[in-house]
Amino acid sequence: MAEVVSVMTESPAGGRARAARTVLGQVVLPGEELLLPEQEDEGGPGSAGERPLRLNAEARSQVRVVCGPGLRRCGDRLLVTKCGRLRHKEPGSGGGVYWVDSQQKRYVPVKGDHVIGIVTAKSGDIFKVDVGGSEPASLSYLAFEGATKRNRPNVQVGDLIYGQFVVANKDMEPEMVCIDSCGRANGMGVIGQDGLLFKVTLGLIRKLLAPDCEIIQEVGKLYPLEIVFGMNGRVWVKAKTIQQTLILANILEACEHMTADQRKQIFSRLAES
Amino acid sequence: MKETPLSNCERRFLLRAIEEKKRLDGRQTYDYRNIKISFGTDYGCCIVELGKTRVLGQVSCELVSPKLNRATEGILFFNLELSQMAAPAFEPGRQSDLLVKLNRLLERCLRNSKCIDTESLCVVAGEKVWQIRVDLHLLNHDGNIIDAASIAAIVALCHFRRPDVSVQGDEVTLYTPEERDPVPLSIHHMPICVSFAFFRQGTYLLVDPNEREERVMDGLLVIAVNKHREICTIQSSGGIMLLKDQVLRCSKIAGVKVAEITELIQKALENDQKVRKEGGKFGFAESIANQRITAFKMEKAPIDTSDIEEKAEEIIAEAEPPPEVVSKPVLWTAGTAQIGEGVENSWGDIEDSEKEDEDEGGSDEAIILDSMKMDTGVEVSGTGSQDAPIVLSDSEEEEMIILEPDKNPKKIRTQTISAKTEKIPSKKQLKKRKKKRAAMLKLT
Numbered sequence: 001m002a003e004v005v006s007v008m009t010e011s012p013a014g015g016r017a018r019a020a021r022t023v024l025g026q027v028v029l030p031g032e033e034l035l036l037p038e039q040e041d042e043g044g045p046g047s048a049g050e051r052p053l054r055l056n057a058e059a060r061s062q063v064r065v066v067c068g069p070g071l072r073r074c075g076d077r078l079l080v081t082k083c084g085r086l087r088h089k090e091p092g093s094g095g096g097v098y099w100v101d102s103q104q105k106r107y108v109p110v111k112g113d114h115v116i117g118i119v120t121a122k123s124g125d126i127f128k129v130d131v132g133g134s135e136p137a138s139l140s141y142l143a144f145e146g147a148t149k150r151n152r153p154n155v156q157v158g159d160l161i162y163g164q165f166v167v168a169n170k171d172m173e174p175e176m177v178c179i180d181s182c183g184r185a186n187g188m189g190v191i192g193q194d195g196l197l198f199k200v201t202l203g204l205i206r207k208l209l210a211p212d213c214e215i216i217q218e219v220g221k222l223y224p225l226e227i228v229f230g231m232n233g234r235v236w237v238k239a240k241t242i243q244q245t246l247i248l249a250n251i252l253e254a255c256e257h258m259t260a261d262q263r264k265q266i267f268s269r270l271a272e273s
Numbered sequence: 274m275k276e277t278p279l280s281n282c283e284r285r286f287l288l289r290a291i292e293e294k295k296r297l298d299g300r301q302t303y304d305y306r307n308i309k310i311s312f313g314t315d316y317g318c319c320i321v322e323l324g325k326t327r328v329l330g331q332v333s334c335e336l337v338s339p340k341l342n343r344a345t346e347g348i349l350f351f352n353l354e355l356s357q358m359a360a361p362a363f364e365p366g367r368q369s370d371l372l373v374k375l376n377r378l379l380e381r382c383l384r385n386s387k388c389i390d391t392e393s394l395c396v397v398a399g400e401k402v403w404q405i406r407v408d409l410h411l412l413n414h415d416g417n418i419i420d421a422a423s424i425a426a427i428v429a430l431c432h433f434r435r436p437d438v439s440v441q442g443d444e445v446t447l448y449t450p451e452e453r454d455p456v457p458l459s460i461h462h463m464p465i466c467v468s469f470a471f472f473r474q475g476t477y478l479l480v481d482p483n484e485r486e487e488r489v490m491d492g493l494l495v496i497a498v499n500k501h502r503e504i505c506t507i508q509s510s511g512g513i514m515l516l517k518d519q520v521l522r523c524s525k526i527a528g529v530k531v532a533e534i535t536e537l538i539q540k541a542l543e544n545d546q547k548v549r550k551e552g553g554k555f556g557f558a559e560s561i562a563n564q565r566i567t568a569f570k571m572e573k574a575p576i577d578t579s580d581i582e583e584k585a586e587e588i589i590a591e592a593e594p595p596p597e598v599v600s601k602p603v604l605w606t607a608g609t610a611q612i613g614e615g616v617e618n619s620w621g622d623i624e625d626s627e628k629e630d631e632d633e634g635g636s637d638e639a640i641i642l643d644s645m646k647m648d649t650g651v652e653v654s655g656t657g658s659q660d661a662p663i664v665l666s667d668s669e670e671e672e673m674i675i676l677e678p679d680k681n682p683k684k685i686r687t688q689t690i691s692a693k694t695e696k697i698p699s700k701k702q703l704k705k706r707k708k709k710r711a712a713m714l715k716l717t
Contacts, residue, residue, distance in 0.1 A: 118280045130278055158281035196286045236282070242290050250299065 020078060020086065020098060028086045028100060034078040036065055068099025103203045107132040107232035109168035114188070116197070116230030117161045117176065129161055129176055132199075132232045136173075139163065143177035145185035153190070160191035160236060162228055191228060195238030196245050202233050204256045215255050218267045219248060276362035279488050287489045291477050297485065298324070303526055305481045308534065310428055310541040314556035316455065317433030321425040324483065325415035328422050330429030331408045334436075336447075339395070339402040347394020348404040351379050353422050359414040375419055378508060379409075382423055382464050382497040386505035389430065390459040396438050396445060403435060405458065416484035419495055423466040428538055432545070433458055464505040465534050467527040469494040475513050480526065494523055500535040502528040 020034040028034070067073055070082035080086075084102030091097070107115070109131065117129035120136060127139040139161065144153040155161070167175035178188040208215060209229055219225070223244045228236040235252060239245045247270070255263060287297070294302060306324030313319065317332035339346060353376050355363040363369070383389075394403040407429060409422050434455030437448045470482035470490040479486060487493075492511030498504055504524060509515060548555045 118278050120278050130275075132277065134274070136275075156281070158278065158284075160280050160282055191282070193282055193285060195282055197280055197283050242286070242293055242295060245286070246290065246295060246297065246299070249297075 017077060020088070023086050024088050025085055027084065028080045029083050030081055032080040033074060034071075034080065034086070034098075036076070036078065066097040068097050070100025070102055071098055101203070101206075103201060105199075105201050105233065107202060109133045109137065109165050109174040110231070111165050111168040113168070113231040114162065114164050114229075115176070115232040116191070116228060116234040116236060117163065117232075119155055119157050119159045119161060122155070122157060127155060127161075129163075131174070131176070131230075132234065133174065137165070137176045138173055139176045139178070143179055144189060145179050145183065155190055160197060162188050162191055162230065162236075164188060191236055192226075192238065195226065195236050196249050197234060197236045198249050198253065199233050200235060200253055201256065202231070204252075205229055205231060205233050205235070208235075208252070208255075214260070215252070215263065218263070219251065222267070222270060223248065274361040276360070279485070283485065284489055287485060288472060291472050291479065291486075291489075296479070298483065300481075302478065303480045303530075305530060305534075306483070308424070308537055310424075310538065311557055312432060312541075312545045312555065317429050319425060319428045319432055320412070320557060321421050321428060323417060323421040323424070323481070325413055326417060326421045327412040328418070328425040329410045329412055330422075330425035331410075332429045332433040333406045333408070334433075335404045335406070336396065336401050337404045338400060339398075343391075344399040345395045345402075346391040347402045349384050349389060349391065350404060350406045351376065351383060351409070351426065352407070353379055353409040353411070353418075355411045355414070355418075359411040363411075363414070374510070375422065378419055378466070378495060378506065379422060379426060381506045381508075382466055383407075383426055383430075386462075386464045386497065386499075388427070388460060388462050388464050388499070388505075390461060393459045397440060401445060405430070405433075405435075414484060416487045417468050417481050419466050420468050420481060423464070423497065424534060424538070427460075427463045427465065428541070430458060431460055431463070431538070431542055462499040462501065462503070463535055463538065464497045464499045465531045466495050466497045466506070467530050469496070469523050469526075471511070471513055471515070475515055475519065478519075478523070480530065494520070496524055496527040498524065498527045498531045500532050502531075 017033040017035050019037070021037050023034065065078075067078060068087075070080065070084060072079045072081050078098060080100060082100045082102040082104075084100040087099050087101050089097045109115075115131050117131040117137060117139075119127050119139075120130050121128040125141050127141065128136045129139050131137050141147060141152055141155070142149075143163075147153050161176070161178065163176040163178045164180075165174055166177050167173075178185060178190075180186045180188075207213065209231075216227075219227075223239045225244075225248060226238040227248075230236075235249075237245055237248045237252070239248055251266070251270075254266075258266070290296065296302075298306070300306070306326075307322070309322040311320050311322075313331075317330075319330045321328050321330065337348065339348065353372065355369070355372050355375075357363050357365050389405070394405065396402060407426050409425055411418055411422070434457050436450065437453040437456050439446045439448070468481060470479045470486055471477070471492040471494065472479070472490055474491055479490075482490060482493075490511065492509065492513030492515075494515065495506070495508045495510075496504060497506040504527075507520075507524075545555060
């Protein structure tokens with residue numbers, strides 16, 4: 001116990017904090033503090049604690065750093081709150097976005113995320129939708145394309161909904177909609193009655209939704225399919241036959257712990273059969 | 274926290290898949306998921322994994338006074354707990370219907386089948402008996418808890434050892450494991466539950482349903498059988514009508530499955546016994562496979578090994594030939610010789626008096642000798658020194674290496690003369706070559 005305390009007290013005192021730039025792509029642990037690039041230029045870790053907050057000082061125009069998931073601002077440093085790999089993206093000039101790529105199963109609603117939910121109850125003019133978070137989200141019957149007070153959407157309990165969060169914060173019930181800002185469905189709404197829903201880890205979903213994901217392209221070559229990814233770790237697949245749907249689901253689940261070579265091997269074997 | 278609801282589309286898909294004789298995980302109708310049994314460091318502790326369902330079993334014992342109506346029988350106690358860790362839907366501290374049902378089924382399966390000889394648990398009739406307590410914890414829930422729990426319970430009971438007890442007159446002595454080996458329980462047979470899930474009013478049947486299949490099923494039939502195909506318990510739930518030959522067929526399947534599982538259990542127990550006896554590593558920590566998502570990896574640097582032998586030969590060929598060595602040992606006094614360069618030996622005079630002690634201190638010296646050999650060996654190969662390194666190996670008498678560290682640590686070696694002194698030089702030369710070569714290889 002004493003050891004843990006000593007380590008904890010040591011890091012804010014300086015000396016232990018690492019520069020964020022040097023640990024990119026490496027594993028960081030909760031409680032660790034990271035220095036931003038501008039601080040490391042000025043006198044190193046020791047003096048960084050005494051400097052005033054630089055983020056909103058005059059330096060703001062030059063460097064603008066965004067804390068992504070797994071990071072929190074702690075004074076003028078970044079505090080790691082999740083265990084995972086540190087990532088960074090540079091939008092043009094300056095600080096850019098830092099976030100931690102972590103592995104988890106439990107979803108926490110985030111505004112703007114597209115998710116797959118299951119309708120659990122109809123009460124008055126709202127539906128309760130289970131999205132895998134700590135609380136069910138609410139969905140108004142008017143939040144569908146073309147829905148009016150007269151023209152109600154046909155949603156039954158147990159149906160799958162693909163929608164987007166408009167309200168998601170830790171103090172309020174999350175709220176979903178199935179239309180975009182122009183009032184169009186844009187792919188959202190009730191998902192068909194067939195097909196298979198299964199759960200994967202959130203890390204895998206992010207991997208699959210990445211713009212240059214090879215897995216999806218390779219899967220697409222196997223069979224014609226319909227697929228929906230929810231950021232809450234739910235995936236809905238539908239292929240022509242039950243057998244094909246099952247194969248696709250199992251492949252996607254297995255992809256998480258496969259290297260690119262192993263995956264290629266499996267895909268080529270499947271393409272032959 | 275509420276259970277994740279099952280969507281209509283999942284339900285429909287599962288039922289259609291079952292009609293086509295397909296299952297989500299690619300199993301056949303009568304297939305079990307993979308069963309893995311691992312044991313803890315203590316006796317009577319095990320984890321059983323049935324696919325992703327995991328149950329921890331722990332057996333403990335206590336000396337208590339027996340029940341009044343059964344004065345000569347030990348007491349068996351079973352307790353299954355569904356913690357929130359297994360699934361968020363399980364509420365802590367509340368006896369859910371499912372939990373009560375599972376606990377009663379377990380008791381019926383294990384206590385009422387009289388698989389454990391309770392009379393052997395009696396120490397003093399009417400006064401002291403052993404109470405055996407089996408605690409089962411569900412660590413992860415992916416369907417078919419009862420099968421996993423019954424396997425875990427029987428495995429933990431088979432693995433358990435209770436302290437030995439002796440009764441002399443009125444005196445009861447309890448021995449610690451150090452004094453006397455703990456004794457295993459006497460187990461007559463191993464009843465194991467096998468679950469059958471029925472769909473579409475009993476039209477379709479699946480063995481070992483997983484969590485999603487359990488949610489879709491219409492009815493469940495649990496049969497507890499031992500490997501002699503004796504039915505210990507049978508329970509049907511869910512309110513479906515089963516035909517006589519359906520039940521008969523299920524009992525036959527159960528017999529086959531239980532025979533396989535029993536064999537697996539026995540193999541696991543034997544394995545654990547063997548590892549413990551050999552003093553190898555055992556316990557949960559050893560049985561957990563390393564599944565890392567991220568890990569610090571050493572990048573592998575490609576090394577060209579195609580012509581490594583030729584290169585080594587080349588280097589050896591180009592190197593200077595080892596200098597000639599003085600091949601004759603110099604006799605200083607009786608019992609002491611010097612080979613190669615070095616300073617004068619100062620031990621000659623005291624040799625005689627030392628000799629008497631040599632027999633007694635022989636073992637100690639051997640140890641010193643070993644460590645010295647190692648030290649000097651490293652030095653020689655590292656520096657490639659000119660001196661001949663002698664490895665004293667096969668003299669019949671006591672051997673000794675004497676070093677004088679302050680003067681010239683590397684080079685002085687003295688050896689008590691053996692009958693075969695003459696042979697040493699040639700051997701020594703050979704050894705030296707080898708050493709030299711090794712040193713060369715190291716340097717490359």
